[in-house]
Amino acid sequence: MATSSERFSDGERIAKFLARAGVCSRRDAERLIADGRVKVNGKVLDTPAFKVSEKDKVQVDGRPIGAAAPTRVWRYHKPTGLVTTHRDPAGRPTVFEHLPPELPRVISVGRLDLTSEGLLLLTNDGELARKLELPSNGWVRRYRARAYGRVxxxxxxxxxxxxxxxxxxxxxxxxxxxxxxxANAWISVAITEGKNREVRRVLDAIGLKVNRLIRVSYGPFQLGTMEPGAVEEIPAKVLREQLGQKRGE
Incomplete structure (x- = not known):
């Protein structure tokens, strides 16, 4: 077993490496390591603090993992009826099962619940996804909510x-x-935290029952006129302009 004393003096931590390679989020990478599913140079890891360089051979469940590809981000118009997870224990259809087959493995930036729709950002860079979800970035998430009740x-x-x-x-x-x-009101809502079911719970607290929720923007990225189920890659130039140091580089 590779131990924490067998670290490289340079490189990056394995959990961050796996996240940037689009395998999973950094938190999920730590779980993979704890479960003994990650190897470096043929040795099973027992710590997420282990550092790797480009020369190392990394495997997850026996599958070779290459260095991180250039960061890419897509806009996706999530329809209702899909859960934002790679696997659903209840067997419900997922966002990732409905993406075009030519897309690489991607991770969502935040989530939209089963009955919510609208803009969902997807990226092949798990480290970037983590950074864009942080409230400290100050990125505003904008929604249109239709709610039963008077306000x-x-x-x-x-x-x-x-x-x-x-x-x-x-x-x-x-x-x-x-x-x-x-009987229904349409309300535009802007939040920066993005806590679980935040819009629904807050409007419910003032006597409104949300029956449709559409995310129309996430930071500088807009849903625009995309049709439900459509996926569009954000040009690299736009990413550089909008993300700056948020790219996790």
Whole structure:
């Protein structure tokens, strides 16, 4: 077994290497290592602190893993009815089962739940995905929510200072009433944290039941007029302009 004393003096940590190679997230890479599924130069690793260089032969479940390919990012219009996971224990259809076969292995930047739709960013760089999910980046996620119930702009303004729902604190939320005639209201919502089911839970707390939720942008990237199920790669030049030091390089 390779131990923590057998580290390289240079290179990068194996978990980060696997994430950047698009195998999985850094956290999942640590789980793979803990399960004994990762080898370097034929030795099973027992620590995510092990460093690798370009000369090392890395394997996951016996499959050779090459050095990280150039960072690529795609926009995907996620339809409803798909879960954002590579495997679902309940057997529900997943986003990754419905992607074009020519795409390399990709990781989602954050998630959209089963009944949510709209913009989902995909990347072959797990380290970048982790960085873009961090609230500290300050990237705004914008949604359009259709919700059953009646609400005023004054009630929505209450969310600007954040709100606590069932013991969970949510940060500032910018919510604007687009139209509220009839039983349903359309509301534009902007958040920076992206906690699990945040928009649904916060609007539920003020008496609204969300029955449709569409993410229209994530940071500088827009859903635009993409059809449900469509995938479009973001040009490398645009990535350089928009991501800067967030690329994890």
């Amino acid at each position: 005023t702009q004054e009630e929505l303004d209450y969310l600007r200072d954040g709100v606590t729902v069932e013991g969970v604190r949510y940060g500032a939320i910018d919510a604007k009433l687009e139209r509220g005639a009839g």
